[in-house]
Amino acid sequence: MGxxxxxxxxxxxxxxxxxxxxxxxxxxxECDLVALREFVPAATASLGLREGLAADGSVRFITLLPSAxxxxxxxxxxxxxxxxxxxNFGDVSRDLAAVILQGLETEPGTEIVLADPGVGERLQDxxxxxxxxxxxxxxxxxxxxxxxxDPTGDVAAAIEQANExxxxxxxxxxxxxxxxxxxxxxxFLRWVxxxxxxxxxxxxxxLRAAGDDRLGEHVRLIGSFRAHGLLVPVWEMHExxxxxxxxxxxxxxxxxxxxxxxxxxxxTTEQRGARNGLANRQITVR
Numbered sequence: 001m002g003x004x005x006x007x008x009x010x011x012x013x014x015x016x017x018x019x020x021x022x023x024x025x026x027x028x029x030e031c032d033l034v035a036l037r038e039f040v041p042a043a044t045a046s047l048g049l050r051e052g053l054a055a056d057g058s059v060r061f062i063t064l065l066p067s068a069x070x071x072x073x074x075x076x077x078x079x080x081x082x083x084x085x086x087x088n089f090g091d092v093s094r095d096l097a098a099v100i101l102q103g104l105e106t107e108p109g110t111e112i113v114l115a116d117p118g119v120g121e122r123l124q125d126x127x128x129x130x131x132x133x134x135x136x137x138x139x140x141x142x143x144x145x146x147x148x149x150d151p152t153g154d155v156a157a158a159i160e161q162a163n164e165x166x167x168x169x170x171x172x173x174x175x176x177x178x179x180x181x182x183x184x185x186x187x188f189l190r191w192v193x194x195x196x197x198x199x200x201x202x203x204x205x206x207l208r209a210a211g212d213d214r215l216g217e218h219v220r221l222i223g224s225f226r227a228h229g230l231l232v233p234v235w236e237m238h239e240x241x242x243x244x245x246x247x248x249x250x251x252x253x254x255x256x257x258x259x260x261x262x263x264x265x266x267x268t269t270e271q272r273g274a275r276n277g278l279a280n281r282q283i284t285v286r
Contacts, residue, residue, distance in 0.1 A: 016090065016119065022229030023092045026124045029133025031177030031192035031230065036063050037083045037092070038227045039190060040179055041166045042138040048131030049100070058131075059100050066144060066158045071099040071112035075148055079103035079112075087114060092228070093122040100126060109148075137171050137179075170243035175250045180243035187237040189215065189246060195261060197231045203260035204233060205267065205275035212256050215249040216241070223281030231282075 024030040028047060036043050045061045056078065065072060065082040072080050081099050089095050098117035106112055140163040145155050172178040178191040193200055204221070207213040213221040218239040225232050267275065 020091070020093070020229075024123065024228060026129065027093075027127055027133075028129060028131055029135070029177075031194050032133055032135050032171075033061070033083070034192045034228045034230055034232070035177050035179055035190070036061060036135070038232075039181075040137065040169055040171075042141055042162075042169070043135060043171075044138065044143070045133050045135045047133050048128035050126050050128055053104070053126060057128075059103075059127075061096075064141070064162065066155060066162075069111050070095075070114040071103055073103050073106045073108050073110050073112065075109045077108045089114075089116045091122065093124065094120060097121050097123045097126050135171060137169055139168075140166050172243060172247055172250055174247045175254055178246075178250055180246060187241060189219070189235040189237070189250075190232055191235075191250075192227070192230055192232050194230065197226065197229070199261060200231050200233075201275060201278060202267065203257055203263070204278055205271050206260040206263060207256060208274040208278065209268070209271040213253075215246055215253055219246065219249070221278075223283075224278065225283040 022030070024033045027033060029045065032045065036045060040063055043063050046058050047061065048058050051057075059079045059081060061083055062080050063082075064084045065080060068082065068085050070082055070085055070087065074080060079100055081096055081103070083096075085095075087095065094117060095114065098120065099112050099114055100123075101121065102114065103112050141159045142163075144159055148155070150156055167181050167183050169179055169181045172180065172189075175191070177193070178189060180187065180189050182188075195203075201224075204213060204224075208221065215221075215235050216237075219235050219237050219241060222234055222236045224234055
């Protein structure tokens with residue numbers, strides 16, 4: 001074998017989307033998008049698109065679509081984008097943008113099937129950043145059949161199956177991205193917060209050490225999980241508590257939290273211990 005034949009051929013370098021810790025940063029309703037992507041069972045959310053991109057000017061995000069599909073174009077031309085999907089091509093924001101862009105070229109009444117979209121525009125590039133994300137929590141998935149025919153009954157069967165996994169969920173009205181839910185006999189509040197993770201953890205530790213981290217006598221902060229670069233504190237109710245009863249306490253807590261976030265003094269020994277305890281209870285989802 002000649003020398004030329006023995007030379008190694010360098011593989012072609014494939015361009016990839018750069019990593020971004022906060023998937024939805026810069027998009028209206030960032031925290032709600034994280035919630036709908038990760039733990040809200042049934043909800044829809046509308047968001048405006050960049051001017052001139054679509055005739056109706058908006059897109060609708062759905063927590064879950066039939067068969068966990070990436071998206072579909074409704075008979076009326078509205079684009080529905082699935083958030084809780086099985087695929088992940090390395091950048092969720094890019095994936096969702098690709099579904100929308102593909103939907104703009106898809107005939108009404110057609111499912112959108114997404115392959116690896118490669119490098120390209122992200123949601124941040126195609127949504128109207130001056131619009132508001134309008135979230136509507138649903139009791140189930142019966143809205144799937146609105147405005148469409150289901151002659152075979154396949155969609156109705158899919159709805160029945162999907163509804164079996166829906167847990168009662170309520171979005172609080174007085175604070176952003178906080179969701180009350182009941183899982184079996186237990187009740188929780190999961191609250192996606194837009195702050196830097198380390199700074200938020202430190203602030204929560206200050207409140208815990210002072211005994212100010214509860215949302216009521218029987219509503220205790222039990223830990224948090226991390227998703228898409230954000231921290232999601234979780235409270236558990238040790239007595240039955242409706243979502244409406246958490247509105248006032250959540251507003252009051254938000255005020256205490258902002259004060260703690262503004263506190264730059266070194267942590268005390270007790271506060272450091274509280275911080276370590278909270279850090280040990282973290283789970284990373286994304």
